[in-house]
Amino acid sequence: MSQSRFDIVAMGDAIVDVIAPATPEFLRQHCLPVGSMQLLTPLEADHLYASMGVAEEHSGGSAANSMAGVASLGGKVAFIGQVADDQFGTIFRHDLTALGVHFDTPALEANADCPTGRCLILVTPDGQRTMNTAPGASHELVAGAVSEELVKASRILYLEGYLFGPDKPRAAMMEARKMAHAAGNETAFTLSESVIISERRDRFTRLIEEGGIDLLFCNDHEAKLLTGHDDVLAAEAALAAKVKTAVVTHGAAGASANRDGTRVMVPAVPIDEVVDTTGAGDLFAAGFLAAYTRDKPIEKCLETGAICAAEVISHYGARPEADLKELTEL
Template sequence: MNKKYDVCAIGNALVDYEIEVEDQFFKENGVEKGLMTLVDEERQGVLLDGVQGKIKKKQGGGSAANTIFGLAEFGGKGYYTCKVANDSDGELYANDLIKAGIDSNLDPNNLHEGTTGKCLVMITPDAERTMNTYLGITTDFSKNELSAEAIKHAKYLFMEGFLVSSPTGLEAMKEAKRIAQENDVKVGLTFSDPSMVKYFNDQMKEVVGDGVDLLFCNIHEAELFAGVEGMEASKEAIQKVAKEFIITKGKDGALVFDGAAYHEIEPFPTKAVDATGAGDMFAGAFLYGITNGQSHADAGKLASAASSAVVSKFGPRLSKNHVEDVMKKIGR
């Protein structure tokens, strides 16, 4: 059966504010470096006041959104389910999806009352990104936003782990997974961030439930989820809950398990400027590859080159020229 979408994704819709800061800013403002921290609107406002003049760019983001944008940049067809408000950030978000050719549940002329979520993506000179997120209206992302039709007509459902921090988001994930499984749609999940596995491990395990078809994580997330240490123990633990999985290793590449064999994915060396969205891009390019006839090893190579390209510039998107460069690097 031909599917309308390669991937139907669900996630928190956030407008990313890309900001360059020094480590001193974290010390002065009590920000924990390298993690995603959920904050309230007042706290985010204080941080925004402290970075005026340092904002490099504003664009629609969120973990699963970045993955769907990555998929689209390589030519895949995606659907994105989310929740934004009828403010300027919400309109920007809805129009970003339309421009990228990504179908969604949003109607730019009929958005919800409220405040669209924002993520302050603070980038230090060592290229590490630290995120402080006010979820805004996406706190109430729920089963009501789901499109059963979009899920049924996709090859993969892809869910971001950040949704487990909200009770309604957790229920939406479980419902989306149920719809997918009942319609022979493969289920993909990303843990998204170590903080989600550390502080919401019970909820994450609820989502994983009887297992998923494809899991994306890094080694730290795998260790936290399974309560183990080291790559070997992590591989063994993740294999019990995911038919296929990818453990990313940053500058050291990634490990891909295709259900039968392991593939070491070599890194593409680059000068890192901004690590924002590296894992999301890896997932997007990988999903594009496996839904468009590539082997897991080849899809891993594409994903490695794509994530390398995205960290060499500011922001989680690739231009047409970047995509062409990636394809040349992998000999396509």
């Protein structure tokens, strides 16, 4: 696998993040619980966007953010995701490829009913983000758009839980997993967000129990929701029994990994101020994977993930601003 063209190819939402500060009162006025995630129609997104304050636009999407992070660490990565041929689609493609991520999925014809996906992110003064996503074209990804050559040329296939719900992209992901398995490559999966687990728990569980996942990423709350255990250590053990490597983040308490019957724990990296938690898990995964594909010890993988997560929560947006190579000394 050392001869692979890419370290990782990821499949996930192709989304442009629109980020703006917001007060708790603004969230209450729009019936948006702090720290929650909602799915919106394109029309609903238009209405919320019109009432937001001055915003910053950043290409986003969980798996795409992770690939941007790995690329900034010198990794060779690719992305498969669906955009439309519109302004946000152009922004997304430009931003991702400018970072060195290979992205050649053809765009869909521009359509007002199915534009490039947007995530309207409202950040309260405590750094918590409330996410309002209109997936649009992102959920139109089909199996025919997946390049078998690309999947087989990548050491790891990285799949995003956000995209595993809708029928079309889920079928595309399952087809890609078969391709990766046939090539002897590893498959990694991120649960993405606790709010989606209740409706997708059976699908996630089947995927894991069928032996389809080698490397699993989640936070402690997601681990408990998926396994049904109230105790996080029991939840970790349950996951570790079904995947080769189970990686669990614990917020300010750090992160852990269970592999080959051994649990390794590292502390979080302290920062002066939490500005915006958007992308914390995405960049943690980026750091872990960048070290993992260099065959570093699991503890070093966790430490690299923690450094990358700390960097991204120190500023607005889910893409790194500092030199991650210098920070991680990877």
